[in-house]
Amino acid sequence: MYQLNEKIRNLKPYDxxxxxxxxxxxxxxxxxxxxxxxxxxxxxxxxxxxxxxxxDPLSTExxxxxxxxxxxxxxxxxxxxxxxxxxxxxxxxxxxxxxAFLTLEPDFSMYRFYGVIAEGVPVTLxxxxxxRIDVDEVIKVCREQNIKLLIFxxxxxxxxxxxxxxxxxxxxxxxxxxVVLDEAYMDFWDQSxxxxxxxxxxxxxxxxxxxxxxxxxxxxxxAVGSLPLTNALxxxxxPYNLNSFTQAxxxxxxxxxxxxxxxxxxxxxxxxxxxxxxxxxxxxxxGQMEVFESDTNFVFIxxxxxxxIFQYMLENGIAIRKFxxxxxxxxxxxxxxxxxxxxxxxxxxx
Ligand code: PMP
Numbered sequence: 001m002y003q004l005n006e007k008i009r010n011l012k013p014y015d016x017x018x019x020x021x022x023x024x025x026x027x028x029x030x031x032x033x034x035x036x037x038x039x040x041x042x043x044x045x046x047x048x049x050x051x052x053x054x055x056d057p058l059s060t061e062x063x064x065x066x067x068x069x070x071x072x073x074x075x076x077x078x079x080x081x082x083x084x085x086x087x088x089x090x091x092x093x094x095x096x097x098x099x100a101f102l103t104l105e106p107d108f109s110m111y112r113f114y115g116v117i118a119e120g121v122p123v124t125l126x127x128x129x130x131x132r133i134d135v136d137e138v139i140k141v142c143r144e145q146n147i148k149l150l151i152f153x154x155x156x157x158x159x160x161x162x163x164x165x166x167x168x169x170x171x172x173x174x175x176x177x178x179v180v181l182d183e184a185y186m187d188f189w190d191q192s193x194x195x196x197x198x199x200x201x202x203x204x205x206x207x208x209x210x211x212x213x214x215x216x217x218x219x220x221x222x223a224v225g226s227l228p229l230t231n232a233l234x235x236x237x238x239p240y241n242l243n244s245f246t247q248a249x250x251x252x253x254x255x256x257x258x259x260x261x262x263x264x265x266x267x268x269x270x271x272x273x274x275x276x277x278x279x280x281x282x283x284x285x286x287g288q289m290e291v292f293e294s295d296t297n298f299v300f301i302x303x304x305x306x307x308x309i310f311q312y313m314l315e316n317g318i319a320i321r322k323f324x325x326x327x328x329x330x331x332x333x334x335x336x337x338x339x340x341x342x343x344x345x346x347x348x349x350x
Contacts, residue, residue, distance in 0.1 A: 007117060022317040023339055025330040028157060028185070028298050030214035031270070032263045038256060045248045055244040058234065062247045065254035066222050070194050070207070076224050078233045079250075081241050083184060083208040083221030086233075087151070088114045090204060090223070093236040094178055095120040099148040102141060104133060106158055106323060108182065111151045123147060131159040131292065131300075135167045142175040151180040155189050155295035158321065158328045162295035165191045172200050178229075181205045184221075185296040187212030187264060188271070194224060201226050204233075211297060212264050213253055220250040267297050271331035275299050277341050278329075285348040298330045309347055316343045 003009075017026050034042075059079035067074035080086035091114040095101055101120040103111045104127055112122050123145050128134055133152065142150060150171075155162035163171075168191070172179045183205055186192045197205055204225040209215035220242070223233055242250075253260075275294050278301065282289040290302040302325060303309060310322035318340060321328040329340060 017319050021319040023336050024319050025332050026319040026321045028330045029216050031333045032214045042249045049244050057239045059242045059247050062250040065251040069254050078223045080221045082219040083206045086223045091115045091118040101149040102147045104152050108153050108157050133163045135171050139174045147177045150177045153182040155185045160294040160296045160300040162189050179203050184208045189295040197224050218246045274331045274337045301327045312347045
């Protein structure tokens with residue numbers, strides 16, 4: 001009888017949250033649907049697709065649009081089927097069986113998952129009480145444990161905290177490991193290392209269209225790095241990783257610079273308001289919630305009642321994300337944020 005190998009035997013399909021909820025603030029998506037005229041453009045793109053032919057293996061058009069948006073050379077850009085795919089490819093190809101890789105906790109859970117599937121040896125460094133990254137500690141662990149790959153998000157999902165550029169530079173230049181700097185949420189902050197990516201031969205920066213651009217369903221992410229790293233990544237990815245629709249629609253999305261920037265401003269305003277209002281609630285009910293600063297489009301809360309609050313939100317039609325000891329709430333539109341605040345307040349007064 002066929003036996004699944006041990007590393008996959010007990011895995012379950014990814015299911016962050018099941019069920020239908022009126023308000024979805026659990027996945028850090030943009031609360032904007034894409035504008036009507038862009039959707040019309042997508043419809044036109046779809047009608048013109050040559051579907052009997054394979055897509056462009058190098059996703060040239062969408063890489064050019066990305067390169068233009070962020071002002072980086074297109075030769076250094078690789079497109080992926082979501083940045084998730086890129087994380088998987090990077091772990092599977094830049095790690096060899098038995099290589100140590102370092103993740104910081106809490107951080108995006110898929111890093112460890114893909115690293116383990118790639119048969120790397122996971123090393124985990126717990127963040128301190130502040131949840132901020134202690135760069136000296138990270139450097140120390142990298143050196144002592146012969147870390148081959150370090151991966152972290154900046155700003156971080158789920159903590160919502162960012163590590164300043166100067167500290168990221170110090171980290172990259174102090175370790176021998178490949179540093180995978182996941183800037184999925186960097187559109188919401190201003191400390192990107194993209195403008196200087198080519199100063200480092202051990203750096204891959206990841207970006208995504210799933211958050212600030214409101215294109216999560218397109219599945220479109222990018223990696224930017226030196227030519228040797230980029231060429232290796234392009235060589236090991238599957239040839240047709242991005243379908244023709246995503247390539248063309250993603251390029252159209254990335255060309256709408258003004259609209260994206262306007263949406264981004266509104267998302268930031270929503271986050272700022274939500275953060276302020278949740279902090280006010282935390283003051284009103286002392287000892288119940290500790291609210292972290294936010295450099296992203298979501299708010300992160302430390303609370304002992306995470307499970308009860310999460311459940312109460314679901315019962316009121318609101319999906320958020322829970323972690324042991326914490327809650328993460330994506331900034332929604334003003335009505336959605338109001339609904340969150342109302343239900344939270346109810347929870348503490350009931
Ligand atoms: N990195 C981080 C830090 C994320 O939070 C996410 C999505 N939750 C991803 C990567 C994956 O994004 P995508 O595959 O949609 O590009």
